[in-house]
Amino acid sequence: xxxxxxxxxxxxxxxxxxxxxxxxxxxxxxxxxxxxxxxxxxxxxxxxxxxxxxxxxxxxxxxxxxxxxxxxxxxxxxxxxxxxxxxxxxxxxxxxxxxxxxxxxxxxxxxxxxxxxxxxxxxxxxxxxxxxxxxxxxxxxxxxxxxxxxxxxxxxxxxxxxxxxxxxxxxxxxxxxxxxxxxxxxxxxxxxxxxxxxxxxxxxxxxxxxxxxxxxxxxxxxxxxxxxxxxxxxxxxxxxxxxxxxxxxxxxxxxxxxx
Amino acid sequence: xxxxxxxxxxxxxxxxxxxxxxxxxxxxxxxxxxxxxxxxxxxxxxxxxxxxxxxxxxxxxxxxxxxxxxxxxxxxxxxxxxxxxxxxxxxxxxxxxxxxxxxxxxxxxxxxxxxxxxxxxxxxxxxxxxxxxxxxxxxxxxxxxxxxxxxxxxxxxxxxxxxx
Numbered sequence: 001x002x003x004x005x006x007x008x009x010x011x012x013x014x015x016x017x018x019x020x021x022x023x024x025x026x027x028x029x030x031x032x033x034x035x036x037x038x039x040x041x042x043x044x045x046x047x048x049x050x051x052x053x054x055x056x057x058x059x060x061x062x063x064x065x066x067x068x069x070x071x072x073x074x075x076x077x078x079x080x081x082x083x084x085x086x087x088x089x090x091x092x093x094x095x096x097x098x099x100x101x102x103x104x105x106x107x108x109x110x111x112x113x114x115x116x117x118x119x120x121x122x123x124x125x126x127x128x129x130x131x132x133x134x135x136x137x138x139x140x141x142x143x144x145x146x147x148x149x150x151x152x153x154x155x156x157x158x159x160x161x162x163x164x165x166x167x168x169x170x171x172x173x174x175x176x177x178x179x180x181x182x183x184x185x186x187x188x189x190x191x192x193x194x195x196x197x198x199x200x201x202x203x204x205x206x207x208x209x210x211x212x213x214x215x216x217x218x219x220x221x222x223x224x225x226x227x228x229x230x231x232x233x234x235x236x237x238x239x240x241x242x243x244x245x246x247x248x249x250x251x252x253x254x255x256x257x258x259x
Numbered sequence: 260x261x262x263x264x265x266x267x268x269x270x271x272x273x274x275x276x277x278x279x280x281x282x283x284x285x286x287x288x289x290x291x292x293x294x295x296x297x298x299x300x301x302x303x304x305x306x307x308x309x310x311x312x313x314x315x316x317x318x319x320x321x322x323x324x325x326x327x328x329x330x331x332x333x334x335x336x337x338x339x340x341x342x343x344x345x346x347x348x349x350x351x352x353x354x355x356x357x358x359x360x361x362x363x364x365x366x367x368x369x370x371x372x373x374x375x376x377x378x379x380x381x382x383x384x385x386x387x388x389x390x391x392x393x394x395x396x397x398x399x400x401x402x403x404x405x406x407x408x409x410x411x412x413x414x415x416x417x418x419x420x421x422x423x
Contacts, residue, residue, distance in 0.1 A: 008400070010396045010397065010399060010400035013399055013400055013403050014381075014396075014399075016306060016310055017314075017317075017374060017375055018310075018313070018314035018317055018318065019374070019380065019381070029305055032304070032305075033304070039304070042305075042306055043306070043307065044407055045403055045407070046306045046307040046309070046310040047307060047410075048403060048406045048407045048410055049310070049313075049375055049403065049406070050268065050307060050309040050310065050313070051359075051406075051410060052360070052371060052375065052406055053268035053269075053271055053272060053309070053313065053375070053376065054267065054268040055359070055360060056268070056271045056275075056372075056376060057266075057267030057268040057269075057270060057271040058267050058270060058271060059267060060266055060267060060270060060284070060287075064266070064284050064287065064288075065262060065266075067284070067288060068262070068287075068288045068291055068292075071288050071292060072292065072295070075292060075296075
């Protein structure tokens with residue numbers, strides 16, 4: 001191949017300008033690949049025309065550059081939103097995604113711990129409430145136990161109620177612990193009460209005058225009352241709620257005679 | 260920076276074909292976006308980066324020109340290209356390019372301008388100038404040679420000046 005003739009044909013200038021057909025362009029590229037002289041010639045022509053274009057170039061206003069920057073930014077935004085992904089933004093998105101997942105996971109853990117904490121608080125409150133109930137029940141049971149000890153002691157005097165004829169089915173027992181100064185009354189069978197009525201215990205002093213003691217409703221089978229050392233006789237009546245200062249004799253259930 | 264180095268020259272090619280400032284600036288954006296999006300397809304064995312960019316710019320401008328039929332409408336904006344006096348590379352910064360082109364006779368320079376900067380085909384130019392197609396080709400070739408020769412001489416003078 002006559003390289004000089006090929007160079008002088010002017011085809012390389014047309015190649016550099018881009019004025020050749022695609023077939024001719026391919027042909028020049030193939031020839032340039034084989035012959036370094038032609039490749040150098042193409043480079044020289046390119047450099048010359050580049051400088052010529054630069055000579056004829058103009059200083060562009062800054063607005064042209066800022067406009068291009070805006071379009072680039074817009075293009076990058078579209079790429080991130082679409083199928084084309086900018087690697088750095090993709091990495092940022094990946095990291096942001098990790099942060100979001102981490103935040104969601106932490107929120108979940110925090111929520112779970114908060115739930116567990118609330119459940120524990122609820123359980124603790126319930127346990128405390130039950131503990132109070134247990135304490136109360138324990139106190140009550142201790143009291144009942146004391147009463148049982150009182151009624152089962154060997155030094156306890158047991159006195160059965162002597163009912164009035166109207167209340168002959170009533171069965172009550174008075175357990176008097178003189179040493180322990182306790183009076184425990186065991187109710188086995190009691191007459192019914194109307195609304196607003198209570199039972200009231202009395203004792204008779206030296207002059208046989210009835211003295212009012214506690215009132216009770218009969219809900220409990222064992223009831224502890226005041227111990228009166230000098231009392232020899234106790235009586236039970238039905239009185240209005242709150243008790244009376246003078247017994248209603250018509251409602252006298254019966255008496256305990258300790259003598 | 261790619262834009263700083265080439266925007267003025269690429270714009271001159273686009274404007275030479277489109278002849279409208281606003282459209283040329285718009286197309287300059289399009290060209291640079293194309294360049295950035297397709298930079299992987301640039302093959303330095305086939306020419307310089309500028310040549311590749313210039314071909315993209317020329318093709319885009321000619322496509323737009325055909326699309327909008329700007330040619331010969333006679334309503335071009337009052338805008339003229341100004342010669343550049345601040346170039347970033349060594350050769351263009353230190354060499355008086357104006358002096359170089361002044362050394363090229365007008366009959367070659369007009370061929371270079373019309374074909375390289377205004378997108379004329381050889382046939383179009385031959386028709387417009389009423390000269391044979393072969394003459395257009397030979398003048399283009401000669402114009403490029405004169406340009407190269409002038410550049411070589413200027414580089415040589417610059418080299419001598421630097422080493423003086």
